[in-house]
Amino acid sequence: MLMKQRTAPEQLKGLQALARRLPIAHEKYRFIQEELYKQRAGYGGEQEYDRCMQEVRTEYAHAILHDLSLRHDGVRFQLDSVFIAPDRIVVTEVKNVADRIVVKANPLQFLKETPGGTRTVFRSPAAELDRKIHFLTGWLRDRGIDVPVTGLITFAHHNELVFEEEPTIPIVPNYEAPSWFRNLRVEQERLSEGEIRLLADELITCDCPYSPFPLTERYGIAPGDLKAGLLCGDCSSDRIMIRAGKKWKCLQCGETARTPYVQAIEEFFMLAGGALTNRAFCEFTGVTCRHTAKRALQHPLLRQTGTRKAAVYMFAD
Template sequence: MIYKKRTMPNELKGLLSLDKRLPNNHIKKPEVKKNLLICQAGYNGELELDAHINEFKPNYRHAILHDLYLQQDGAYFQIDSLLITPSSITIIEVKNYKDKTVIKANPTQFIRVFQNGDRKPMRNPYTEIDLKIHLLKSWLGTRGIQIPIDGLLTFTHTNELAIKHPSPEIKTIFTYEAPAHFRSLPVNEHILDGHAIHNLANTMIEHHKDYNPFPLADRYDINPSDILPGVICSNCDRPGMKWGREKWNCPSCGHTSKTEHHQTVQDWFMLIKPKMTNSDFRYFTQLNNRNVARGLLAKSGLQLIGERKAAHYVLMKEGKSPTPVE
């Protein structure tokens, strides 16, 4: 049973917005584009794994959680997917590389070989998985749970995979092989019964904390004034919607909407700063009327803090987690 579904990562949401609002000639544009493509590829790979995992339907109680962030020993660690069975837990790491991947030993190295023959060393995913296994064991130990934890490294693309020294502890497969691998897992000793699996999955969800990389202007050292303001039309993706007759109107395609500013507000919090004043709202939406701005802000699902000149708005759920172990 899937207890936690995967949603689009906050970083990807932010990069999509930043890419739209950063001028093409901006010095940070190539870096933003590059990270956007990497983040999008990673998310697509995880979605493909999810589709294959849906084929896994055992006759015993189990739990699957996607995109889990937990904290242990002062560190946040991210798990692409997690499988809990009565006998064990499997941490699944997903890699979405289109190029040939070579895994060598002594020391263990992961090397991407591009079509032009260039070679690029990568971070060792086995080490990443080992660390997550260690942190998860510690997290479970504080809750009195002792159960074997395995790691599984999956590759989305069925490109050439040259494994010259497979890890004896961490199996490496393609994502389409995941259901067969899960079916092959021995379920002998029932360390966790159905009730315990259910409670553990819910406890993990309660302790999950979404990774918050915002505001991206700070992260990429971008002057907020370089980020283009304006309400972007959801129909034609062009900025410059105007407020009139109690709705937003797109001069480019004619699309109208009463709530088009909601995404603009989200863009502000993702890109600029964690609070917004009436003046900020009017600048970022290019709206002149202070009273109209107050009314729209009141219907934007934000929390009002302070009064008069000190008044500002924040997101209902605010918080920033440390950078996770990825």
């Protein structure tokens, strides 16, 4: 039973906006494009895993939760997917890595092999998984829940997996995950169906997604380096929308909008951050009329403190 679905990562949405507003000549443009590629690939692999897991049917009660962010002992840890069975909890680490994947054991290593045969070691998903199992076990112990936590590593279907030695952790392609879970045998029931549901509800209640914003601070980019203007929300162009009568028009796709401000406001907080003032809004969007800016900022999305020139706008609770 699916108890929590996955949503697009906040960092992915922010990087998409940052990539559009960062000039090509900027020293960090290529790096941001690489970060965006990795985020898209990772999310794509997770979405593929989620689609595969829709096929899971078992004779025993279970719960599936995708994309959890929890805290234990002051440490935040993110779980790609959690499967709660009557006798155990399985944490899945989902990977989408380009090239051929070679897995070695003793010690466990993961290598990428290019078509030319060049091998490079990449960060071990097993080490990441071990960390998450450790913190989830502590999180459960704090709540008096005694159930073993195990792990599974999956890779996107287009990766060729080669095992030079048998790994100690189960590793399968995404499309084999449903079969892997169907073949689990419940050895000793520790959680009833009702307890599984209660635990799933507790995990959802304690979910505290991480906010990576503002991205300019995270990546060491000056907010003033960003392109100013209202960007089209209907195409991927970085073209600035222009005023056309009472509307704004995208010269790339031809789409028009009467008030294309909401996306710009969201991008301001994702990228530049800090307090949004009338002046900051004008600088970020390129709007030259302070009265137009004031009307745009009178949006239900925002909460105002202060008045006149001292007015500051933040996201409404």
